[in-house]
Amino acid sequence: GAVVSQHPSRVICKSGTSVKIECRSLDFQATTMFWYRQFPKKSLMLMATSNEGSKATYEQGVEKDKFLINHASLTLSTLTVTSAHPEDSSFYICSATGTGDFGAQPQHFGDGTRLSIL
């Protein structure tokens, strides 16, 4: 149980392209979804937290106009990297939690999306 599907797993595209990454909870309702960015050999850096039906909360230093997050349903959140540039190249990972005690629920992670901007 608690499967999170992230798509696509890898994207290579030209500078200036917008890229959409999908994150789906397959067998549970995800009240909260998270988007992380991971640089090589580094830890996960939280970019934003989104709750279904409301605007995402972005971490300090993350450009909300660059990284558009939509959490349209209890099973789907999307991250759109707008007008991507080489410095946006990274590994992006989503996670989701279900209902329950705040803080107690483990986050279930997607397999990540490796984004390469040429």
Add this chain to the structure above:
Amino acid sequence: AQKVTQAQTEISVVEKEDVTLDCVYETRDTTYYLFWYKQPPSGELVFLIRRNSFDEQNEISGRYSWNFQKSTSSFNFTITASQVVDSAVYFCALSEYGYGQNFVFGPGTRLSVLP
């Protein structure tokens, strides 16, 4: 503010050796949760364990065991009789009750198990 420290950046062991990964955390909350995740070379994060701050009982799951000590704010992870498939980056994480399920991840420990 919450913080997680994993002092060991990289560890190499030979197969069948036991290895302990250290995790030290900081929090002002009395209710919090600690987690361990494994990230193999393929990149996905695999949930290993959750422990709440009121449960200091150690846990064993097969070759994995966890030692939670509130007195030293530590939540260490031991792999017994390590195997090559255990090679991965291991992250310790902390979540405080009532703060929206935000996790703070440690920097990770890269474990290499050599045949």
